[in-house]
Amino acid sequence: MAEPEETRKRIARLRAEINHHNYRYHVLDSPEISDAEYDSLMRELKQLEERYPRFLTPDSPTQRVGAEPLEAFGVVEHPLPLLSLGNAFSSDELLAWHSRISRLLGQDSSDFVGEHKIDGLAVALTYVDGRFVTGATRGDGLRGEDITQNLRTIRSVPLAVPKDAPPRFEVRGEVFLPIDGFHKLNQEREKEGSPLFANPRNAAAGSVRQLDPRITARRPLDIYVYMLGYAEGGAPLTTHWEALEYLKSLGFKINPNNRRLSGIEQVAEYHQTWVEKREELRYEADGIVVKVNRLEIQQRLGDVGREPRWAIAYKFPAVQGTTKLTDIGISVGRTGTLNPYAILEPVSVGGVTISQAALHNEVDIRRKDIRIGDTVIIQRAGEVIPEVVGPVISKRTGKEKEFNLLEKVYDKEKSRPACPICGSEVLRPEGEVMYYCSNAACPAQAQQRIELFASRGAMDIRGIGENLSATLFEKGLIKDVADLYDLKNRKEQLLGLDKMGEKSVDNMLDAIDRSKNRPLARVILALGIRHIGGETAELLAGEFHSVDALAEASRERLISIDTVGPKIADSIIGFFHQETNRNIIRRLREAGVKLEEKPAKVEAMPLAGMEFVLTGTLDAFSRQEAEEKIKDLGGTAGSSVTRKTTYLVVGAAPGSKLDRARSLGTRIINETEFLQLLNQKV
Ligand code: 5U1
Numbered sequence: 001m002a003e004p005e006e007t008r009k010r011i012a013r014l015r016a017e018i019n020h021h022n023y024r025y026h027v028l029d030s031p032e033i034s035d036a037e038y039d040s041l042m043r044e045l046k047q048l049e050e051r052y053p054r055f056l057t058p059d060s061p062t063q064r065v066g067a068e069p070l071e072a073f074g075v076v077e078h079p080l081p082l083l084s085l086g087n088a089f090s091s092d093e094l095l096a097w098h099s100r101i102s103r104l105l106g107q108d109s110s111d112f113v114g115e116h117k118i119d120g121l122a123v124a125l126t127y128v129d130g131r132f133v134t135g136a137t138r139g140d141g142l143r144g145e146d147i148t149q150n151l152r153t154i155r156s157v158p159l160a161v162p163k164d165a166p167p168r169f170e171v172r173g174e175v176f177l178p179i180d181g182f183h184k185l186n187q188e189r190e191k192e193g194s195p196l197f198a199n200p201r202n203a204a205a206g207s208v209r210q211l212d213p214r215i216t217a218r219r220p221l222d223i224y225v226y227m228l229g230y231a232e233g234g235a236p237l238t239t240h241w242e243a244l245e246y247l248k249s250l251g252f253k254i255n256p257n258n259r260r261l262s263g264i265e266q267v268a269e270y271h272q273t274w275v276e277k278r279e280e281l282r283y284e285a286d287g288i289v290v291k292v293n294r295l296e297i298q299q300r301l302g303d304v305g306r307e308p309r310w311a312i313a314y315k316f317p318a319v320q321g322t323t324k325l326t327d328i329g330i331s332v333g334r335t336g337t338l339n340p341y342a343i344l345e346p347v348s349v350g351g352v353t354i355s356q357a358a359l360h361n362e363v364d365i366r367r368k369d370i371r372i373g374d375t376v377i378i379q380r381a382g383e384v385i386p387e388v389v390g391p392v393i394s395k396r397t398g399k400e401k402e403f404n405l406l407e408k409v410y411d412k413e414k415s416r417p418a419c420p421i422c423g424s425e426v427l428r429p430e431g432e433v434m435y436y437c438s439n440a441a442c443p444a445q446a447q448q449r450i451e452l453f454a455s456r457g458a459m460d461i462r463g464i465g466e467n468l469s470a471t472l473f474e475k476g477l478i479k480d481v482a483d484l485y486d487l488k489n490r491k492e493q494l495l496g497l498d499k500m501g502e503k504s505v506d507n508m509l510d511a512i513d514r515s516k517n518r519p520l521a522r523v524i525l526a527l528g529i530r531h532i533g534g535e536t537a538e539l540l541a542g543e544f545h546s547v548d549a550l551a552e553a554s555r556e557r558l559i560s561i562d563t564v565g566p567k568i569a570d571s572i573i574g575f576f577h578q579e580t581n582r583n584i585i586r587r588l589r590e591a592g593v594k595l596e597e598k599p600a601k602v603e604a605m606p607l608a609g610m611e612f613v614l615t616g617t618l619d620a621f622s623r624q625e626a627e628e629k630i631k632d633l634g635g636t637a638g639s640s641v642t643r644k645t646t647y648l649v650v651g652a653a654p655g656s657k658l659d660r661a662r663s664l665g666t667r668i669i670n671e672t673e674f675l676q677l678l679n680q681k682v
Helices: 003-027 035-051 061-065 091-105 148-152 179-192 200-208 213-217 240-249 264-280 295-301 362-367 443-454 466-474 481-495 502-517 520-526 534-544 547-552 555-559 566-577 579-591 623-632 657-664 671-681
Strands: 075-077 111-118 121-128 131-137 143-145 168-176 222-232 259-262 285-292 311-315 319-332 338-349 352-358 375-380 387-391 611-615 636-638 647-650 667-670
Touching: 003 035, 003 061, 035 061, 061 213, 091 264, 091 285, 091 295, 091 311, 111 240, 111 264, 121 200, 121 222, 131 143, 131 148, 148 200, 148 213, 168 200, 179 200, 200 213, 222 240, 240 295, 259 264, 264 285, 285 295, 319 352, 319 387, 319 443, 338 375, 352 375, 352 387, 443 466, 443 481, 481 502, 481 579, 520 534, 520 547, 534 547, 534 623, 547 566, 547 579, 555 566, 566 579, 611 623, 611 657, 623 636, 647 657, 647 671, 657 667, 667 671
Parallel strands: 611 636, 611 647, 647 667
Antiparallel strands: 075 143, 111 259, 111 285, 121 131, 121 168, 168 222, 285 311, 319 338, 319 375, 338 352, 375 387
């Protein structure tokens, strides 16, 4: 036999052997050989592939090290939408779901599968002719990002499946970072001075959505597969449980904590078991997923919006822990508020180490009687910042100290309380609970104002998030929001920044340029006037039609507007009174930012007189964009369904508004019908 043929066979044998040991180690957690033996097989394979590159294929186990970096992710259209899940937060809500599906089926549904709802990143893996060909994120459910090269690096993602697998199929699962891997990663990042990941979910998403797969390859990511999306010519399956068993037989990693459950009582028990044992899990989970087991019943129940009726996420309650509050620190917010926060002895709460927690304000600290030195209860729920619930009074020793904010920020040299960032005077406006730094140019405020200005709900300048705005500010490239529009003249300096290549800089400058034409309400919000949120900004834009008119409005005129009280009016007047702010507005105008909007004749507009309420997630628009569109066409957007509501627009994962609309007989439309309505009416 010719030598290359021998080599080809040896390569095939080595790959099969290595794949087998990968599976034993990464999927079954039961290795058969030592690390040294494994390394030796890999070394031989790598050497052969280097000598005979024509035999190198993308599904070789050597390719898990990560391919060359990409400029951007491609888009993958999901042949079948990736659904999201409705939530139950209490046993009553679980029982209500059970009653609903039993009523629809005309019989008591009792055959379920219980799984853990892992806090990771949902992905779809497609296999064609036995090979892993495409891996995609969920995206908006219809289109995701192509992260094939990154998923290839995850050892528990099979690169090849047995020959008798369906010729084309898709599996779905959750990529996650195990808790110990998360801690290790953060320790390394701390050493290198990189920003830490807030939780394993963010770390997993950040690792998978890396343009450089070599970085992904270094992160200890894992996957549990939780359903078969579709299969062409696959084995006939009758239950979800069988599908999971089948996927296991193909080499996929299935969560060993999955259970078949008989009756809704067993579902509740399964949930309770894991509420009590969730700290023991090697991954973060925020609840269980309950699925109707029989596939034919799943089909009969179907979906509503982008959620299956046959499955629901039954969430775990917020997790709590106790630790010692060693001190109370003060940070300065965007509007200059002095925000107290708890400095804690680090404690693991639901798998995440917490060393700081929110304390809101001094009045709240007094009301809860939280003292420095107290043992306190910490609560963490989902993505929100952990908060201090209250002290454990029984653990008091008598040495605890009451907190006084003015004492904390007292500057002995100045003989007065001072902003901890810039040393300026500290004020508390009458009737407010918060103290403020009096200096509008305080660097802490300025940087956060830039962040708000660029944020999605405001000028939506993609790419300028917390990190980049901090860098631009620290490097002296911008001092205020108007400087953003001068950055195009400082390209050289931008290119000198860490991780800023030609393409990123161009994208950023494009995004800045595009932001010049945002609707007036967004501009008003972006200015960062204290007490002005999105809704008030909308209201003010509708009343004044220009930033100049708003700046000139009298207190009486402002107070005459519905929902604008003296506090908001004084804040607006105070903002425009400041020379620095007037200067910024002048420079924004000179840069070409649109600061006015023509008043619309509402009666003549196509959606005039119609009130829309939205529930769930839409594909084509964010909630804010949909509401802007409705308002542009003369309609109004309500926050709850009432008898006045003309239409309820239902997106994926709708909330209780849907039930309310049904009970009131409100017209319910889906996103397609909503789009048709907008287009017809435009
Ligand atoms: N374990 C598990 N997680 N999870 C998430 N199963 C599961 N199923 C899902 C999702 C979004 O969705 C299907 C029920 C459609």
